Amino acid sequence: MTPAPRLARARRTTKAHHNLGTVVGFEFTRTIKKRRFWIATLAIPVVMAVIFVLVFASNSSTRATTQAQKNAALSFMYTDASGIIPESLAGAMGGRKAQDPATALAAVKSGTSEAYFAYPANPAKDPVKVYGVDKGVFANNTYEAVAKQVLAIAAQEKIGSPTLTAATGGDVRVDTETFREGQPSGGLGAALPPLMFLLLFYVVIILLSNQMLNSTLEEKENRVTEMILTTLNPTTLIVGKIISLFLVGLVQVTVFLAPIVIGYLFFRDRLALPDVDLSALTFEPGPMIVGALLLISGFTLFTAVLVAIGAVMPTAKEAAVVFGPLMALIFVPFYAISLILSDPSAPIVRVFTFFPLSAPVTAMLRNGFGTLSTGEAIVVIAMLFLLGIVILRLAVHLFRYGSIQYGSKLSITKTLRRRPAELAGK
């Protein structure tokens, strides 16, 4: 007997790498070449740019108005049952003592006086009554501000000590230093950097989850699965799709962040953006590493879950039914955020920390605020990675042996039960 004929075959490793690159290139290119991708991607920065322009214009207008109000002196009448306010002080601020409250009120009503302030005998107990000519919702606040300021300055003069005045008004500076396990803790400046991973996780899930869900559905809906499965290892296909999605996500994040960065660098003052003091941020290695690992492991788990759902469901429409509850489970810890921050040992917080779908968000929050112990971090990260890999393998299996059930939902148990006699002996 002559030996079995051979099909010509490329070198395995080279071909696997070649195919992965081909899948990534094809999936990435065809996504970013689509007009609707750019419409969706550019919509957010365009909206942001419009808002920036409106804020810019509004701030210019507000600044001019504020300046005008500052320059305009307010003339008012007042009565003082408390006896706190010296006439000289009130006079210097545009005030004139009224002899009769009724006459002063009538003058405001007729428009001959701008405002009338009636200070009670005990301002700590009874309200100061303020009457004024209507100047619009925002400008009307000036009356209250002036009435309070007159009373405050009069009180300060009575106390006669700037230190006591500052102390009673709470106008003092406080420097706080806290310690954890004997070491100074960084406060909010140390909490923010690890929380950036949570923000990144949120953005990635929001931007990419729908595409992840649909990534394997396309082959099924277009009946391409059989062609693909005879030319390409399903693991290569799915990994290639995930990598390309990640690259697409990077493009989107870059496009989204561009206007913010440009706005912050060049128009910070005019856009009224907060002047963040980056030197106050503390980048502690431990929480940063844990945050990064939670991000990667959480991303792995959710990608695997979404791909598996896509492999099971026959159409995007049916997959969308599962998508909503899944997203709710991912972000449900935000509803308990105050409890997570204030009482990390509460039972519900512990459940959220170790329940796979809520674990990434909960653990990242706790990591940021320093309540996630090293042991808990290791357990959560290991759990997310292991579960992610197991579900990803399951997703590949479901795609491989179930995705040609074009018109119907795949039975996971039946698919898993079919053990290949030949493959087992391979």
Place this chain on the structure above:
Amino acid sequence: MTAGGSAKEPLVHIENFRMDFGDTTVIKDLSFDVYAGETFGFLGSNGSGKTTTLRALLGIYQPTAGTLHIAGKVFEPRDGARLGYLPEERGLYKKERVLDVMVYFGRLKGLSKAAARNWSLEYLERVQLADKAAVKIDKLSGGQQQKIQLGVTIMNNPELLILDEPTKGFDPVNRRLLMDIIEEHKRGGATVIMVTHQMEEVERLCDRVILLKDGTAKAYGTISAVQEQFGGTVYRVAYDGDLPPSTLYRATGVTSTSSGTADLVPLHGATEAAVVRELIQAGVEVKRFTTERVSMEEIFIRVYGDQNTLTEA
């Protein structure tokens, strides 16, 4: 089971293959070989298990039991660079451009980007779709999409072509094109496994066939061997007059009820003389009477005639 094959190792070897879906057994116990360079017809009515067998052979289904080998081993996608598979359920990335999709599959089959692009453009030229290279696939007609699918199948000069109902949905012109391409590959030494309901295609192209029914092989071997197995001969008659109903024969391929040609399948061992005599006694003028081998279509009808599920592809 060699059935007319050679003593050399087969390119495709299926032995004691069984396939269950839940409580339903689709394939009971199937064994056959396909040898390098031959064109093999895989025949059967709808639901007889042909597509299931091909999917199991290509690793898309996991067999319940048995051995399914290509080139001596279980098929894996990484061995598929020189395999051309045209599945029954067809489709391509509908929202992508024709050339992009062809280049993608060419790359997956191991071609360089330039080679895949050049091959694709030449193919599109040949099938008169050169002007559609930049058009999205869902903008093409069904027949045009079939041509693209066929092009993807035969890229990289496959050594083994597996075609599941290749002419399904093709108009006569495209069917001829497809047959020409299959013959070209056959001449080039490719092995072809073809599922079809078109018996004229089987007789024209196939070296050997297997007929599948109820999950088992009803016939297997060369065309002539299978024809011999199913009675061997048919009487081809050219006539004037009306063919009478008879217990000696069953008329098939009748071109006209009053005159023309027909194939008379002898029943109960009816001889040529007995049939001619009956025709003459019925007033039919017999212009020509020859003995031919029974056609594959007739064999197909004999095997599956009791099934109402038979439909044209």
